[in-house]
Amino acid sequence: MNPRWLGILAGVLIAAVDSPADEWKLPPETIALKPGKGREVVLGQCAMCHSLDYITTQPPLPKAGWVASIEKMRSKYGAPVPTNSVALLADYLTEQYGKPAAKP
Template structure:
């Protein structure tokens, strides 16, 4: 009776050691890391009132990097459609009253009305 208990205890100790070993191996072999694309692009500063609005309403979900990939030849209707799409499709918290100012900022900062 006694040696049965001893064997049982030994096998528990052995399996605990085996588990610890496995975990150690798993941690060592699978310490992978991923590198996310840069997400620190900020909106281009501007004196336009739409700048502040865009800061609170346009970069909550993604960085301003998305704007860099828009065609600089894009005209006002393009930006209007984009802001509307952000609101309609992704539920961006854009006030209808703020839209013209945001579009104005976007087209003058990233679109075909850029002054610099």
């Protein structure tokens, strides 16, 4: 598991058991991504800027839809996703949360 993600997860768990008396605390994130090739890269690249429910609540998008999302994150929001990671991200998202192309 990506060390950064471990850190986030630890933070989430600590936040969950920490003083419930603190009324201004936001409840923890509870989303875990499905296992699959590329999952660690998705965790590293996407969870930096937003919670993972931004991914898991989407309708089953075709691969072109996921690619468009990744490109939007890169070009409009300046996400530092390396060019050579785009295909891996798109494949994972399509496989786990999308609409894979119809098999011939």
